[in-house]
Amino acid sequence: MVGVPQRLFGDVVVNEELPDLNYEVTATTVVLGALATRDWRPMHHDKDFAVHRNGTRDIFLNTPNQAAWFERYLTDWTGPHGRLARVTFRMKGSVFPGDTMILRGVVESTEVDEVGCGFASVAVTLSVDGDTKTTCAARIALPMSPDDNPWARRGDQWRPSPTQP
C-alpha cells in the first residue's frame, strides 16, 4: 500500500480546520446522486414536480447523497484508514443546480476511548453563498500508530458512540 495517505490520531489538533471542498452543483449532480442512493422521488429529478408540487425553485440534493458527500469530505482528510463511527445531520435548506456548495469542517474534540481507539469529532457544514444548508456532526476513528487500523476492530473493541457520562 505504498503511497496511501494516512492521517494518524496524533496528527489531529483540536480546532484544526479541514480543507474546504467547493463543488458546483448541476442537475446531473442531483440526479446522479438520487439514483446512486435509489431515491426515485420526483423532486430529485423532475423540475416541474419540484417547482409545482414542492414549491422549491428546482430539483434538490437528497439527504442520503449529502451523507455520501460528507463521508467523502471526511475521508479525503483522514485517508482510507479513517473509519466513520457516527454522524448526525440537521437539514436547514436545500441545495439546487447552479449552487456552489462549500463543505467546511473543524475538529471540535479528540478522544481515546476505553479500548484504545482514537476518535476525532468534526463539525462539518455544507453552505451555499454563506447560508448553512446542512450540518453534520461526525465522529471518525483514526489510527493511533502507523500499524494501527481502526477497521480491524470488531465486537466490543469497536464503540462507535461515545460512552454516556
Next chain:
Amino acid sequence: MTETDDVLAGVLDLVGKEQYHEVGEFPVERGYIWTSCSSVENGNPLYWDDEVAEALTGGPIAPPSMVSVWFRPHHWAPGRTQEALPLQVHFDLKERFGLPEAVMTDNTIEFHTPVRAGDVLRTHQVLRSVSEEKTTKLGAGRFWVIDVVYSNQDGELVAVESYTGFGYRRAEAT
C-alpha cells in the same frame, strides 16, 4: 380514560418493541458502490483498489454512509400493488395521533460491522420514545424517536439509524 389516553397508551405499549422486520430486495453489489463513489467523486482507494481493501478490511466493503441505500425498494417490482414506504412506524404514528404534517428534525447513524458485497441485509424498526404534546412554531404535536436497526445475514449489527420526527397540526389551522 379518554380516547387520546387510549391512543397514547397503545403507542407507549409499542416503545422498545421490534416492528417491520424486512429483508433487503437484493444483495449488496459493487456496481452500486462505484456509482455512489462516482456521484460524489469519492476517490478513497478503499473502494477502488482491491489491494488496499484486502489490507484494511479483508476485502471490498461499501462506504458506511450507503447503509440505507440497500433498503430502498425497487421503483417497480412484479406483483407489487402499492408503494412501499420506508420508515413505516413514522407514518403509523402520524395516523394514530391524527397529525397530518410531519418533519424529521435530525438523523443520526451509528456504524458497526462493515457492509460487504454479497451481504443481504435485514432491518427492523423500534419506536424509542414519544413526547408529551408540544407546541412549536410549526404547530402543536409530538416528537418521537424511531430507530432503524440494520444487521447482516450472520446476525451481526451493521448500523443503527435514529430519526427524530415531529408530527403536528399547522399552527394557522382554523
